[in-house]
Amino acid sequence: MTARIQSATVERHRHLMVPLVLIVVLLIVAALRGPSLFTRDGIGGAIIVVTPLILASLALTPIALVGRGGVDLSVGPLLGFINCTLVKWLVENGWTNPVAVVAYVVAAGIVYHCIIAAIILYARVSPIIVTLSGFLVLVGVNLVVLDRPSGSAPEWMDGWGYGTSIFSPVAIILLVMIALWFLFTRSSFFQQIRLTGADERMAFANGVNSVAARFGAHIVAGIYTAIAALTYTALIASGDPTQGTTYTLAAITALVLGGTSLGGGTGGGLGSILGAISMYLISYALSTFDFGSIAGFVTSLSTGLILMISLLINSVMNFRSGRAYD
Amino acid sequence: MTDSTTRPESPSAAQGERHRIAISRSILLGVALLLLVSVVGTLLVPGFASYANIRSMLLLAAFLGLASLGQTLCAMLGGIDMSIPYVIGSSNIILAGLFNWGVSPILACLIVLLGGTVIGLLNGLLTFRSQSQALIMTLGMGFAVVGACQIVTSIGSAYAGNVLGEVPPWLRNLSSVAGTTLGLPLPPVVIVWFAIAALLMTVMAKTLFGRSFYAVGGNRRAAARVLISEFRVWVVAYVISGAMSAVTGMVLLGFSGGGFVGVGDPYLFTTVAAVVIGGTSLLGGWGGYGATIVGVLVLTVLTSLLVGLGLSYAMQQAVFGLLIVPMVTLYARSPHIRTQI
C-alpha cells in the first residue's frame, strides 16, 4: 500500500525530474567553466537577471493550470507595457512613491488580465487566441507610450540592478513572491483552479465556481507579471518598449522546461521556477565558451538542442501518464 | 461555424455537398471584411486600387499564403508549427549560400526543399508523442536549425546571417514585383500559389487523405478505428509545413535578391493570425486552407491599407490584434459549457 502511495507521489512529481537534472548538469558546467558564478557577485548578478524571468513564468503557471490549453502569449508585452508606463506616466510625472508605484503596476496587471479572462469566458474564444491578440495590441501600444528606450526608474530603485549582494532588494522580492506562491498553492482557491483546468465540464457540473477560478488564475497571473515588470525595470533602470516582448517565448519555454504541459493537467510553480533558472544557466553556461565571431549562432543552435532534448526526455518519461491508448 | 439544427428530412436535402458541414460562415465574414477593407483603402489611399498596388499585394499575400499553408494543416490537428519563420530564414540564406558556392540552381533548390522536408519530418516525429508541447518543440527546432545554417553559411564568409550574391534571373523573376508570367505583368509565384491552393483544397475536400485531417482533428481514437493513422496524418502535416516553409524561403530570396536570416521573422505570429482570422481553430477539427487564404488576403490588404495610411509596423500589429478577437467571436466561439455536459 505505502509503495502504491510512493509511486503515486513520485508520479505526481515526475515532471520535475528533467529540469532538476538539467540544472545540476548546467551547474557542473558552470562550476568547471565559469566558477565566478558561485561568488557573491556572481549569485547577486544571477538573481537580478533571472528574477523577472522566474516571476514571468510563474505568471504563466496558473493560466496553464486553469485549462483550455491556456498559454499567455502576451506576458512579455504586458511586462513591457508596465515597464514603459511606469517610467513614462509615473516617474516622469514625479509619482515615485513606492506604495503608489507598486499599487499602479499590480493594478495594471490585474486589470489587463481581468479583461483577458472576461473575453475568454464570455466571448468563449480560446486563451491562446485571445492572448495572441493581446500580444499584438500591446506590442503596438508600448511603442506609442515610449517610442525609444529612455526614462529612468524611480530613484528608490537606484542600485537594485547593481547586484553585488545576494540579499538585494530584488532577491527579497523574489523570495517573498515565491513564498506567496506556495501559500497560494496550499489554498482551496488553487484547488478550484486545478479542478477547473483538469476538466472544466466536470468542475462546472459539480458546482465548482469555474468562472471565479479562471478570473482568480488570471488575477494571480496579473500580479506576478506586474512584479516581474517591476524587477525588470530595476534591472535596466529605465523604460524599454521592445525588450519586454522577448520575455514571452523565454517564459513559455521556462514553463514547459519545468514540466508544465500546455495541454493542462501536469505541472506547477516549482517546475516553472526550475525551468526559468535552467534557462538562465543555459545562457550562462554557453557564454562561458568563446566561439569567436559565430558565438551567436552556436548559442542559438545549442539552446534549440537543449530545449528539444529536455522536452524529449520529459515526454518519454511522462509517456505512461500521457494520452492513454487503448 | 456550423449549421447544427435539426429539421425534418426534405427530399432534396440529402445530396452532394450538403453532406459536409459548411465553414462558409467564417469565409463569408472574411470575404465581407476583405471587401470592406478594400473599399476603405480605395477611398482613403490614392492609387490603392491601382494595378501596381494590387499586384504587389498579391505578391506579399502569396508569400504569407505559402508560409501559412503548413500552419493551417497543423492547426487542423490541434498542433502548431513555430519553426516556420526559422526554416524560412534558414532556407533563404542556405540557398543563397549554395548559389555562391556555384551549385547549379535547380540542384540547390532541391537540396533546400529536401532540407525543409527533413526538418518537417523531425518536427512531426518529435512532437507526436507530446503534442501539447509542439509549440516549444518546434520552436527549439527553429533555433537549432537557424543556428546551424548560419554556422554553415559563415564558413569562408564574414556575412553569416546575411548572404549576398548572384540570384539566378529566373528566380528573381519568379517572385519580384516586376516579374512576369508568360509576358503577363504578374509575378509567377502568385500563379504558383493559386495552383498549390487549388490542388490542396480539392485534395482536402475530395480525398480520404484530405478528410483524414478532419477525422483526426475531431476524434483521434475514432479515426484509428476507421483505419486512419493519426501518426501518419500528424507527421505529414509537419512535413508539408517544413517543405512549404523552405519554398517560402526560396521565393523570398528571389524577391529580395539576397539571403537574410531574419527574412522569416515577420511570419512567426502572422501565420497563426492568418490561420485564426480565416477561421481554423487552433484546437483542431475545423477550418481549412480556403479559410486561411481569406485570412491571408484580409491581413495583406489591411497591411497595405495601414501602410498607406502611414501607420507604423507596431500600429499595424495592434490593429491585427484588435481584429482577431471579434472575428473569432463571430464564428469560432466554442460552445457554451452548459451545452457540453
Added chain:
Amino acid sequence: MQDAKEIVTVRDVRKRFGETVALDGLTVTIRPGEVHAIVGENGSGKSTLAKILSGVLNADSGEVKVLGETPLDPIQARKIGVATIFQEVLVADNLTIVDNLFAGTDTLWRRGRSPADARRQSREMLLRFTGLDLDPDMPVRNLPLSVRQWIVIARALLCNPKVLILDESSAALDLEATAKLHVEIRKLRDAGCCIVIVTHRIAELIRITDRATVLRDGKTVGELVGKEITEANLLALMSPKRSLQEIRPETRNPARIAAGETALSGSRIGVRVGAAPFDFTLRSGEILGVTGLDGQGQSHFLRVAAGILPPFSGRIAAAEGGAERPISSLAEASDHGIVYVSGDRAREGIFPNLSIFENFAIALYRSCFGQFGWIRNGPVDALYQKERQRLAIRAGRASNRITSLSGGNQQKVLIARALAAEPKVIVLDDPARGVDLQTKRDLYIQLKAFTAGGGAVIYLSSEIEEFFDFADRVMVFRNGSLFRTLSGTEIAEHALLAAMFGHTDDIEPLVSKLEEAS
C-alpha cells in the same frame, strides 16, 4: 411555499436547442421517499430534464421547483441539495481519485474537510463499493470505466443529497455492482430523500422503482405506479406505434448455425498475463454473446477478436474459403471483413466535428475510392439512405452535426456504418449502452437479419437480459479467461449469474441474496 408532499415540481417546461425541441411542455412531480423513474426513447428529453433539475441547463419556459427553489446553476443546485450523476461519466483523468471524489465540496475560500480525512473516506468508500483498496492519490486515468462510474456515484452520495438524480448510471455497471447501487438507493430512499432514475434497463427498473414517468418527444405521456410498471406498459406508452409483438425478434434456430462454417476462430488465446489460454470458434450465422463481471477480461478479448489489440498469446484467425488468415491488426481484420462497433461512442465512435453523413461515410471511403481516389457522394449516399431507413435513424439533414443527435441515434449511425461495410463478422462492444428499448429491438432485428444472411456477430453486454431470446451462445469470462460457454436454453438468468460468479453448480443462494439485496 411548495406542497409539502412534493419535493420536485416540474410544470409545463420547455427547452430547445437551436431548432431541436428537447422538452415540450414537460410536467413531472416527485414526492419524498420515492424512487422515481424517468423513461423514454432516446432523445425524448430525459437527460435534458436531469440537467435542468441540476441547474446545468435552464428551462426556456415553465416552472421548475426543487424544495421550493429553482436551481439556476450547479452551485445553487448543490446548495438546495440536488446531487446528479450525469449520463456521461464526468471525471478528470489527470486528477487523483480523492480530487475527483471531493470536487465541488470546497468553496472558493474554505476547504470542506482536511486532506487526511478525505483520503481515508475515499479509500473506505471505494473499498465498500468496488471491493478494491485503491490509493487515493492515484490518477483516475488508468482506472476501468466501472470504477470511474463508482467514483462519480460516491461523489454524489458524499454531499448527502435530498434529491439524487441518476442518469443511466448503471449503464456502465455490471450486475453485482448494480445490486450494490440499489442497496445504496434504498438506504437513501428510506432516509426520506427522493431519487430520480433514468434508465433503459427495464429489468432493473421494474425491480427498484416505485413510480415511473414516461416521456415522449419531450412531453409526459403517462405515469405508472408500483405494479403497473411492466415492460409491456412501458413500451406501449413509449412507442404506441408498434405493438410488443412485432418487435420481438424471431427465435433462433440451432440447426442453421450448426451448419454454418467457421467465420472466426482463436486458439490458445491468452488476453493477459497469467490468464489461462482458451480456444473459441465463431460460426457464420451465429450470434455469440460475451459477458462477465467487470474486469474479467471480456472487453479485452473483444478488442483482440476485432484486431484492435494483438492477443497476449495464441492466435486469432479468420476463415476464408477454408484457408485460415491470421489476424493481428485492425487493418487485417477489416481486410477479412471484421468490423468493430464501440459502445463508448464519445471516446472512440463519433467525429463530433463532422456531419451525420460523413460520420457514416468516412469508414467507407477507403474501400470505395482508396486513399487518394476521388470521393463521389452518389454511391455512399445511396448506402446512407438505405441504412437510415433500415435502422430507422431519427436524423435531421444529413449535413447536421452528429452531436445534434441523441445518444441512441448516434449509436445507430455507427452501427449503420458497420453494416454498410458488408462485413462477415461484426464485433459489438456493449452497443446498447444507454440505448432505449425500441432501438435495442431494432438493433436485435438487424443483427438477426445480418446473421440470417450468413454473417456472424460477437456481442458484448453486461446486461444479461440482452442475451435472452437473442444470443445463440454466450461466453462468460472470469479471471481473464473463458470460464464457461452457455448455449441454447442454458442462456437464462440463473445459469449466467452462476457462471459470472464462478459457480458451476446450482446457485439459488447467491441469486436469492442478490434478489433481496435489490
Added chain:
Amino acid sequence: AGLDELLPEHQKAYEGLDKNQPTGASLLRDFKPRHGPPWTIGYASSYAGNTWRAASMDRLMKVLLPQAQQAGLIKDVIVKQSDLKDAVQIQQMRQLVDQGVDAIFLCCSNVTALNQTIKYAYDKGVPVFSYSGYVTAPEAISVSANYVDGGYQIAKAIAEKIKGKGNVLLVSGIAGLASSDSFDSGAKKALAEYPGIKLIGTVQGQWTDQVAQVEVQKFLATHPEQLDAIVLQSPSENGVLQALLQSGRPMVPISIAGEAGATCYWRQHPDWVDAGFYVWPPGDELYIVWNMMLRTLQGQGPKIQSVIRPVLKFTYDDVKAALPEDCKIDDPNWIEPPAEAWFPKALADDMVLRPADPMTWKSAN
C-alpha cells in the same frame, strides 16, 4: 573640464550633438589598469545580423587584433552575442567582468539599460567603451561620429541634388536606438530648410539591406505618387537600390554611405549623386574605439566621456580610386576611408591627457 579641454577645431564636431549624450570630463582620466599588457578584452556585441556588424567584426579579427597581439598589447578578445536581448547582454557583460577581462567594448545598444552594469564593471576596474552609438553611463567612453550632423549633411546633399524641391523618402534605421534617432533628427532638420521638399514617408530599414528593400518595395507599391530622392541610413543603400531597380520606376538619387554595391552603381553612373558621406564606416568606427581603449588601458587618460569626430565627405574621384569599372552592384562589402583619415592621430592625441602612440607605447614596468 571635458569638452572645453579639446582644441577648438575638435570642439566644432560636438555642435548639435544629441542632447542626452554625455560630454563631461571622463571618470577614466586617471585610470590605471590592474596589470600591464598583454590585456584580455571583452566584446559584448548585441547583434550579428547585418553586413555592417560583419565588416566591423572582420576588421577586428583580421587586422586590429593581430596587430595588437604583435605589439604584445592584447592577449585575446572574447566575443559575446546577446541577440538584441538586454538582459542577456547584462549577464554576459557581468560574466566578462567576473572572468577577469581588462576592458569591454560594445556596440550601439540601448542607451540606458546597461548603465548599472557599466558601473559594476567600472567599480571592478574594467572600463567600458561604446562605439557607433552612445551610452549615458558617466563611467563609459562613447566614440562615434556626430550622427545628427551626419544626417544633416547627407540630407542637405540630397536636397541640393534635387534642386531643393520634390518628394523625399526617409529610410531610417532601428527606431529607438540612439544613433538611428540622432541621424533622423539631423536629416529632418536639413530637409525642413527646403520649403520645396516634402517628406512623404519614413520606413524602418533596420540597418539591413533586405529589410530596407522589402520596406521600400511596400512603400513604393502603396505610394504611386512621384518620388524624387531617398535619404537613408547606411547599411541599406544596396537594398534600396535593388528596390528601385525592381520597381521599374525611374532611378532617383539616394544617399551613399559606403556600401560597395550602391557605391558601385554610382561608379557606373557618375552623375547619379554628387557626394557620399562616411557616417559610421564599420571598420573605422571599431578602429576608433579600439584605439581609445588601448590608450585608456595604457593610462593616457581620456579627457571626455564622448569622443566625437565629424562625418567625412567623399567624391566620385575617391570612388573611382576605390572601385574598378566592373564592380558588382550587390557587393556587400564596404569601402572605407583609411583609418588614419577617419581618426587622425592629431584628433586622437587631443582626446587624452597624456598622449602617446598606442602601438609603440611600452608599459613603465
